[in-house]
Amino acid sequence: MLETIFDISRDERRNSQHIPEPPAPAEEIPERFLRSAPPPLPRVSELQVVRHYTRLSQLNFSVDTQFYPLGSCTMKYNPRACHVLATLPGFVNRHPFSNDDSGQGMLRCLYELQEMLGEIAGMRAVSLIPMAGAQGEFAGVAMIRAHHRARGDDARREMLVPDASHGTNPATAAMCGCTVREIPTNSDGDVDLEALRQAVGKQTAGLMLTNPSTLGVFERQVKRMAEIVHAAGGLLYYDGANLNAVAGRVRPGDMGFDAVHFNTHKTFATPHGGGGPGAGPVAVSERLAPYLPVPIVKKSIDDKGREWFSWSGEEDLPDSIGRLATFAGNVGVLLRAYVYLRMTGAEGLRRISGFATLNANYLMARLRKAGFTVAFPGRRATHEFIISLKPEADACGISALDFAKRLLEYDFHAPTIYFPSLVPECLLIEPTETETLETLDRFVEAMIAIRREAQTDPQRLQTAPHAVPIPGGGVGRLDATRAARKPDLIWKEKMSR
Amino acid sequence: MPFIPHTPADIQTMLQCIGVPEVESLFGEIPTDLRCPSLDLPPALGEMAVGRLMRDRAESDANGLCFIGAGAYEHHIPAAVWEIAGRGEFLTSYTPYQAEASQGTLRLLYEFQTMMAGLTAMDAGNASLYDGGSGLGEAVLMAARSSAHPGGKILLPATIHPHYRAVVQAMTRDQDLEVVEIPFDPVEGRIHPKTLNRFHGQKVAALVIPQPNFFGVLEEVDLLTDWAKAEGAIVVGLVNPVSLGLLKPPGLWGAQGADIACGDGQPLGIPLSSGGPYFGFLCCKQPLLRQMPGRIVGRTEDPQGNTGFILTLQAREQHIRRAKATSNICTNQGLMTVAAAIHLSLLGPEGLANTAAVCHARTKALVEKLTAIPGVTRLFSGPFFHEVALKLPKPVAPVLARLARLGIQGGYRLGQGYAQMDKALLVCATETRTEADLDLYADTLSWVLNVKEG
Numbered sequence: 001m002l003e004t005i006f007d008i009s010r011d012e013r014r015n016s017q018h019i020p021e022p023p024a025p026a027e028e029i030p031e032r033f034l035r036s037a038p039p040p041l042p043r044v045s046e047l048q049v050v051r052h053y054t055r056l057s058q059l060n061f062s063v064d065t066q067f068y069p070l071g072s073c074t075m076k077y078n079p080r081a082c083h084v085l086a087t088l089p090g091f092v093n094r095h096p097f098s099n100d101d102s103g104q105g106m107l108r109c110l111y112e113l114q115e116m117l118g119e120i121a122g123m124r125a126v127s128l129i130p131m132a133g134a135q136g137e138f139a140g141v142a143m144i145r146a147h148h149r150a151r152g153d154d155a156r157r158e159m160l161v162p163d164a165s166h167g168t169n170p171a172t173a174a175m176c177g178c179t180v181r182e183i184p185t186n187s188d189g190d191v192d193l194e195a196l197r198q199a200v201g202k203q204t205a206g207l208m209l210t211n212p213s214t215l216g217v218f219e220r221q222v223k224r225m226a227e228i229v230h231a232a233g234g235l236l237y238y239d240g241a242n243l244n245a246v247a248g249r250v251r252p253g254d255m256g257f258d259a260v261h262f263n264t265h266k267t268f269a270t271p272h273g274g275g276g277p278g279a280g281p282v283a284v285s286e287r288l289a290p291y292l293p294v295p296i297v298k299k300s301i302d303d304k305g306r307e308w309f310s311w312s313g314e315e316d317l318p319d320s321i322g323r324l325a326t327f328a329g330n331v332g333v334l335l336r337a338y339v340y341l342r343m344t345g346a347e348g349l350r351r352i353s354g355f356a357t358l359n360a361n362y363l364m365a366r367l368r369k370a371g372f373t374v375a376f377p378g379r380r381a382t383h384e385f386i387i388s389l390k391p392e393a394d395a396c397g398i399s400a401l402d403f404a405k406r407l408l409e410y411d412f413h414a415p416t417i418y419f420p421s422l423v424p425e426c427l428l429i430e431p432t433e434t435e436t437l438e439t440l441d442r443f444v445e446a447m448i449a450i451r452r453e454a455q456t457d458p459q460r461l462q463t464a465p466h467a468v469p470i471p472g473g474g475v476g477r478l479d480a481t482r483a484a485r486k487p488d489l490i491w492k493e494k495m496s497r
Numbered sequence: 498m499p500f501i502p503h504t505p506a507d508i509q510t511m512l513q514c515i516g517v518p519e520v521e522s523l524f525g526e527i528p529t530d531l532r533c534p535s536l537d538l539p540p541a542l543g544e545m546a547v548g549r550l551m552r553d554r555a556e557s558d559a560n561g562l563c564f565i566g567a568g569a570y571e572h573h574i575p576a577a578v579w580e581i582a583g584r585g586e587f588l589t590s591y592t593p594y595q596a597e598a599s600q601g602t603l604r605l606l607y608e609f610q611t612m613m614a615g616l617t618a619m620d621a622g623n624a625s626l627y628d629g630g631s632g633l634g635e636a637v638l639m640a641a642r643s644s645a646h647p648g649g650k651i652l653l654p655a656t657i658h659p660h661y662r663a664v665v666q667a668m669t670r671d672q673d674l675e676v677v678e679i680p681f682d683p684v685e686g687r688i689h690p691k692t693l694n695r696f697h698g699q700k701v702a703a704l705v706i707p708q709p710n711f712f713g714v715l716e717e718v719d720l721l722t723d724w725a726k727a728e729g730a731i732v733v734g735l736v737n738p739v740s741l742g743l744l745k746p747p748g749l750w751g752a753q754g755a756d757i758a759c760g761d762g763q764p765l766g767i768p769l770s771s772g773g774p775y776f777g778f779l780c781c782k783q784p785l786l787r788q789m790p791g792r793i794v795g796r797t798e799d800p801q802g803n804t805g806f807i808l809t810l811q812a813r814e815q816h817i818r819r820a821k822a823t824s825n826i827c828t829n830q831g832l833m834t835v836a837a838a839i840h841l842s843l844l845g846p847e848g849l850a851n852t853a854a855v856c857h858a859r860t861k862a863l864v865e866k867l868t869a870i871p872g873v874t875r876l877f878s879g880p881f882f883h884e885v886a887l888k889l890p891k892p893v894a895p896v897l898a899r900l901a902r903l904g905i906q907g908g909y910r911l912g913q914g915y916a917q918m919d920k921a922l923l924v925c926a927t928e929t930r931t932e933a934d935l936d937l938y939a940d941t942l943s944w945v946l947n948v949k950e951g
Contacts, residue, residue, distance in 0.1 A: 023858035033715050033880065035742075327773060331770055342539060489610055
């Protein structure tokens with residue numbers, strides 16, 4: 001069992017390389033402002049730090065080391081070129097308030113990224129500022145509210161979301177002061193149009209929709225949905241979480257949406273970093289363009305006829321919903337997305353969605369032939385699909401959680417479980433386009449083997465994982481209830497000896 | 498497109514298994530009138546060509562010698578920080594939903610939460626927010642939810658970063674919160690505690706206290722905290738984590754301490770990168786724990802009694818509570834916390850304390866050199882940490898432009914965020930600026946101020 005960094009701290013140890021020479025005492029800072037004891041941080045050597053955190057890294061499953069078919073998360077390979085080229089010294093050392101002369105390279109990339117994202121979305125204007133998908137959603141809903149307010153129609157405060165939507169959709173609507181009304185899904189996985197018709201009215205601010213939906217199918221009636229919502233005076237927001245399924249083939253703007261966010265850390269191969277940073281740029285139609293979050297990169301021509309790029313703020317967009325980031329959002333992440341798109345081009349993007357869809361449909365067909373229950377058997381899978389383990393659960397007394405935990409022992413990261421909650425005991429499986437046929441076949445074999453175990457030795461699943469096969473830090477199934485009942489969130493033992 | 502591994506034979510095998518003739522057939526459910534023929538994007542480039550393109554652009558972005566702070570600070574980042582944080586296992590894992598397959602990230606986050614709670618003298622910390630500005634927005638919303646005066650005033654001093662105040666405005670606009678700006682004392686450059694007396698008894702939900710404030714000046718945090726607590730308000734401390742090597746942590750302000758501490762974690766090993774990615778941190782006292790936004794990691798056990806770590810208190814979060822969640826945040830700034838935990842471990846208590854003290858000493862030396870130039874004076878009299886507002890004899894904008902052409906990023910033009918401050922310049926010197934750098938800046942500024950316009 002590994003120790004924490006605090007266990008290996010020693011009172012008298014000093015990592016002198018990283019302790020600057022002490023200056024003269026800061027006498028002009030009055031005593032009452034000062035700390036009376038040194039901050040409680042570990043005292044460890046550089047080698048100890050390097051070894052400790054290297055060992056920790058080895059306890060993670062990652063795309064670099066395992067198949068990671070986590071549905072709705074698009075865990076594809078992140079080309080190293082994107083990472084290396086976005087972190088060149090000229091980019092990473094520049095201060096956000098340095099003058100625009102010293103940022104022309106970065107600004108040109110971001111300007112071109114705005115143009116490319118506008119084209120991919122089929123939208124009129126783009127802001128790169130939101131720092132994650134959920135913040136992109138916030139920008140979208142805040143813009144929709146600003147639009148209604150500007151028309152003197154501020155009573156529109158109800159946001160419609162399908163019952164299978166991502167949790168961020170209703171949570172965002174609430175942060176923007178909206179109430180939320182859920183629209184049911186029919187048995188084919190499409191939104192119930194009749195229910196939508198009955199739900200819209202003078203109170204409708206808009207509709208938030210993911211398409212392909214979280215059920216792994218394309219919402220076929222999307223244009224009629226747009227007509228219904230627009231006719232009632234509402235606007236449509238596109239949650240771009242699943243864009244990897246259709247990028248380069250269908251555009252949210254053409255489907256009738258007014259705003260869309262991208263998850264660059266999903267679609268455009270910027271790494272997930274164990275939970276971020278991502279970026280959630282937003283693209284909007286003409287009528288929402290005045291409300292985009294600032295700043296935005298603008299291009300002008302200087303007196304010598306050269307292109308000049310600069311940040312454009314509130315002075316150019318007086319009706320903007322304002323600032324969502326201290327500076328200019330997650331610039332480093334956006335540069336990665338830029339490099340990726342320059343490497344794919346339009347045809348590459350089509351191939352990406354094509355092969356993401358091929359891999360998902362192949363995996364679905366194989367699992368179905370092996371006897372697993374596909375949630376929407378009459379439908380084509382998009383880049384992901386759902387199987388329900390309800391029959392296995394009923395027959396063997398195991399759960400989707402048990403299945404997922406056992407998969408870890410087969411050296412696969414588990415798919416998303418229990419989402420969307422409409423499908424009982426579900427696994428949401430997204431293989432992505434960068435995985436080989438051999439990997440998909442190995443995954444199918446593991447699924448079949450685990451089901452066999454469920455029939456013959458269900459306890460083997462129920463107690464899994466016994467110790468995840470990674471060196472030094474394997475833990476068995478962790479007690480989530482205990483963690484929540486008596487939260488232990490920081491190290492309280494005596495740190496140093 | 499080299500990231501798709503399929504051979505022609507693979508494709509045939511897969512199509513046969515699915516029972517369709519070609520990949521395009523898989524898109525048959527998409528109405529034909531929605532399908533777009535082809536996008537107008539720049540042509541695809543190979544890695545070599547895009548490498549050349551990006552290197553050329555990065556080279557044109559040389560920053561020069563930087564004396565700007567204003568919310569983002571150039572610090573020495575030990576080489577080991579990003580060597581380790583950049584490992585693929587940290588870089589390419591997802592949010593640690595499957596705890597047993599994510600013990601590296603989870604254990605690190607537990608250590609990170611401990612370090613941040615320790616620095617701020619709070620009881621708990623979360624696993625990061627997007628940045629300092631949006632983190633303050635979340636802290637204000639959290640304070641409003643927790644306050645004894647729900648619907649009361651949120652007091653936001655004008656000594657807070659203008660962009661932070663703009664973000665708070667944008668994040669609270671649709672929430673029916675009353676955010677009130679508190680003016681500062683024009684002599685001292687900080688909030689005079691007397692200014693608050695007009696809010697006495699007026700149901701104040703929360704007071705935000707920046708330390709140091711945007712002008713680099715130290716606020717009277719003890720007096721301000723005591724005033725707010727007496728009014729029954731939540732106290733939010735907005736702090737620079739490097740300053741906490743030297744300064745009193747928010748949890749110890751006044752008699753009872755602040756309730757929430759937040760700020761931007763960029764100074765802890767994160768490069769400047771034109772503004773991001775950075776990370777926001779948020780810590781709080783025990784009673785507010787269940788109002789905290791974002792991911793929280795807790796320690797638990799497996800059936801054998803082995804210690805393990807897991808995302809916990811998830812009943813606050815959007816994927817469980819949907820519209821009733823404490824925030825919509827999902828993805829945060831995970832990888833940045835990896836760097837911060839490694840950075841803080843490498844520095845240790847003495848490293849952080851001395852870094853803070855050296856920053857202060859360098860800034861003091863810089864101010865002495867710059868105010869020796871005729872016409873350059875300090876704008877405010879209050880004690881400072883590592884930034885100082887100066888008054889120049891001329892408007893700042895052309896001076897900064899000229900300095901930049903000479904390779905010096907001279908500071909932040911306060912006129913951007915404050916009325917009637919066209920001649921005010923905010924300068925910063927961290928431990929990365931040498932004595933020779935300070936002399937060069939002073940000599941160059943002196944020269945620039947003496948050049949006849951024309």
